Amino acid sequence: MNQFFAGIGGEEKADTSPNKKAEIIGPGRLLQQMMGKDGEIVGTVICGDGRFADRMEETAPQVLQLIGELKPDMVVAGPAFNAGRYGLACGRVCLDAEQQLKIPAITGMYPENVAVEVYGRDILIVPTSPSAMGMKEAMTSIARLALKLGRGESLGPASLEGYLPRGRRMNTKVDKPASERALDLLLARIRKQTFQTEVPLPKYEKIPPPPALGDPKSVRIALVSECGLVPKGNAGRLEWVRASKWLKYSIEGKEDLQKGDYEVIHSGYDASFALEDPDRLLPVDALRELARQGEIGSLFDTYYVTCGNHGILNQMAKYAKEIAGDLKAQDVGAVLLVAT
Amino acid sequence: MMSLTLASFPVKKAQLAGRTEYRDGLLTIDGDTLRRLILQDQRIRDVKLELVHPGESVRIIRAIDAIEPLTKIQGPSCCFPGFNGPPRICGSGLTHRLEGFTVIQVTDFPYPASGVQAFEEGIIEMTGPGAVYSACSDRVNLLLVLTPGAASNNIDYDDALRRAGLKVANYLAQVTKGLSPPVDETFSIRDETPGLPRVVWVHVVRAQGPMIQTFLYGHEMSGCVPTILHPNEMLDGAVVGANYKIGSRTPTFRHTWHPSLATLYRRHGKDLNFVGVIIARGHHESEFLKERSAQIAAKLAGMLKADGALCTYEATGNTHIDFMLIVKALEQWGIPTGAVVHEYGGAEGKDISLLDFTPEAVALASSGGIDRRIQLPAVGRLIGGTHLAHRGEPAKGELNLPLQELYAVTAEMNLRGHRAMEY
Numbered sequence: 001m002n003q004f005f006a007g008i009g010g011e012e013k014a015d016t017s018p019n020k021k022a023e024i025i026g027p028g029r030l031l032q033q034m035m036g037k038d039g040e041i042v043g044t045v046i047c048g049d050g051r052f053a054d055r056m057e058e059t060a061p062q063v064l065q066l067i068g069e070l071k072p073d074m075v076v077a078g079p080a081f082n083a084g085r086y087g088l089a090c091g092r093v094c095l096d097a098e099q100q101l102k103i104p105a106i107t108g109m110y111p112e113n114v115a116v117e118v119y120g121r122d123i124l125i126v127p128t129s130p131s132a133m134g135m136k137e138a139m140t141s142i143a144r145l146a147l148k149l150g151r152g153e154s155l156g157p158a159s160l161e162g163y164l165p166r167g168r169r170m171n172t173k174v175d176k177p178a179s180e181r182a183l184d185l186l187l188a189r190i191r192k193q194t195f196q197t198e199v200p201l202p203k204y205e206k207i208p209p210p211p212a213l214g215d216p217k218s219v220r221i222a223l224v225s226e227c228g229l230v231p232k233g234n235a236g237r238l239e240w241v242r243a244s245k246w247l248k249y250s251i252e253g254k255e256d257l258q259k260g261d262y263e264v265i266h267s268g269y270d271a272s273f274a275l276e277d278p279d280r281l282l283p284v285d286a287l288r289e290l291a292r293q294g295e296i297g298s299l300f301d302t303y304y305v306t307c308g309n310h311g312i313l314n315q316m317a318k319y320a321k322e323i324a325g326d327l328k329a330q331d332v333g334a335v336l337l338v339a340t
Numbered sequence: 341m342m343s344l345t346l347a348s349f350p351v352k353k354a355q356l357a358g359r360t361e362y363r364d365g366l367l368t369i370d371g372d373t374l375r376r377l378i379l380q381d382q383r384i385r386d387v388k389l390e391l392v393h394p395g396e397s398v399r400i401i402r403a404i405d406a407i408e409p410l411t412k413i414q415g416p417s418c419c420f421p422g423f424n425g426p427p428r429i430c431g432s433g434l435t436h437r438l439e440g441f442t443v444i445q446v447t448d449f450p451y452p453a454s455g456v457q458a459f460e461e462g463i464i465e466m467t468g469p470g471a472v473y474s475a476c477s478d479r480v481n482l483l484l485v486l487t488p489g490a491a492s493n494n495i496d497y498d499d500a501l502r503r504a505g506l507k508v509a510n511y512l513a514q515v516t517k518g519l520s521p522p523v524d525e526t527f528s529i530r531d532e533t534p535g536l537p538r539v540v541w542v543h544v545v546r547a548q549g550p551m552i553q554t555f556l557y558g559h560e561m562s563g564c565v566p567t568i569l570h571p572n573e574m575l576d577g578a579v580v581g582a583n584y585k586i587g588s589r590t591p592t593f594r595h596t597w598h599p600s601l602a603t604l605y606r607r608h609g610k611d612l613n614f615v616g617v618i619i620a621r622g623h624h625e626s627e628f629l630k631e632r633s634a635q636i637a638a639k640l641a642g643m644l645k646a647d648g649a650l651c652t653y654e655a656t657g658n659t660h661i662d663f664m665l666i667v668k669a670l671e672q673w674g675i676p677t678g679a680v681v682h683e684y685g686g687a688e689g690k691d692i693s694l695l696d697f698t699p700e701a702v703a704l705a706s707s708g709g710i711d712r713r714i715q716l717p718a719v720g721r722l723i724g725g726t727h728l729a730h731r732g733e734p735a736k737g738e739l740n741l742p743l744q745e746l747y748a749v750t751a752e753m754n755l756r757g758h759r760a761m762e763y
Contacts, residue, residue, distance in 0.1 A: 186678025
């Protein structure tokens, strides 16, 4: 748990280093009470959520080490409710426990917590209310599932067990043939009753292609890409998977992008050709030339970049809207969108 | 309009002996007579008869069709018209059936074949974890283990084995002639209950070509636009399955007693009026033919004044697209649908589970993911060969397979209530 739920302090104690306690503290008391004699909390590992978020690669193994020393059959992290940093910490702890310690883990979060998008396909999360007001309900679910998992039992479908779907569709058995259930759905539709499809359709927003540029000779064009090309050193810390941000960098005064000035943090494609000549990703040289020849108005002196590797569709749509807003404010009339 | 009385003689056990008779669930079969019947066709050189009961440690490979014996006792036409008699309209009068019993041809094809013409196994597991996914595992099965004779090609041989199976089915069902059935039920959609919605069943079958086709009144359906059947025509065997493509096929006994037809008939007059069956070909070669077929299917439903359509299909990708276009056309015609789909999604169910979809498909029931894997234990008795046809691996020992390689798995998973859910 984080410093807040451990009773150490609020934001001012967010840098608390990982440490462990033998006793049951904070929400652990409620968890122990709910598990009764069927489960035993063997200890509590505490870490400041700011510390975990800011220095995750250093801190996560330390937390895992402390958990391992307690030799638990399973790990309960959080619940984090709608706290973003705490959620990301809980998600990472659960993932590490499952993958490295090979023991089951569970946490609880508000379904819209950003960590659900990041870790939701890989770990077990029970849905909670946005705030700790819903602690009792959250712990009820966590205790029930923790006991099942701790005993080595497998879990049924998300909707029956009460956890957030992890994007896995597995077979299970129900008491009616599919034809009969399809007929039930049909009759509900005819009777104007509510119904729930068993196979949600993938949802893709349909984007109509914009009309062609009337006259590119007067248009300011910007370069936008998810290629992960960033100035050497990656000072903006763009992530190599599931990017949490987009960045923009100046190309003012650059006639073409020089080898060695840039790096590609995207790990989803072979970037060796791009490193040899970054214009192969962002064709600054060609656009400058077209501008000189008067074929286009000008090249906008800033390029926009994120990393599309394992990109989360909803997040990417958000970045795109933000970038588009930024471009419009700068009188950019067209975008060369380079995909990798 | 048609009224059909279906008299059911349940078969609990079968044995081979010097006579053919049915008594209290025991079917006795005169093997010599049956052999003579089959070997009348020179395209079949030899036949070995095997009986298999539920729960036996048996695995059947090279299973072709599976037919529940039906025979016409009284009334026009015959059962399996177009094969066992002229192509005259069936679905009226009195039909006897051996319920829970199937005749299955088991054979290799005589000539080498490749591509879509190559036989792909659908395995029947009579016991163990695979049984709940294998059609026929809960039935008493008579296997006609055939050796090809003077057939000029595989298509010719396929014709011979289909006729043999249907002839045997008729002969065996005839044994009940003169007996009073333990169960009989009369099927009719003549009486319509005012105020209840009119529901049509849209049955999409695969018709790709030899080895992957479906017969209607004795003729394969590749040139067929969607057409209307009375449900009793299905019960009497107007549709015969000849799609042998791995697991997502519909054997004849599932056409004559399909879970969609069963549920619609059971609820006819209670919460719906069953108005008929639209049978449509799947696996059209072009977008043009797919749209043409879907439009005609929707128009027929409209002409039947259907308030809704229950839609089901057999087979995989190409036919799945036909199916979704039919759903779309019906919805655009103003006829709401409820549809059954089997899913993909990979061994762990993490990938996109539908190969194709239309936004109008808002009411889908899942019959489960068919590419999840299953571990099958070794069996005591293997029938049909020594190695799996499409994989070439030894067939008697342990196998690890995707569910779609089990016999008629999609219809079986539909019937037994398997479905995919979010985990």
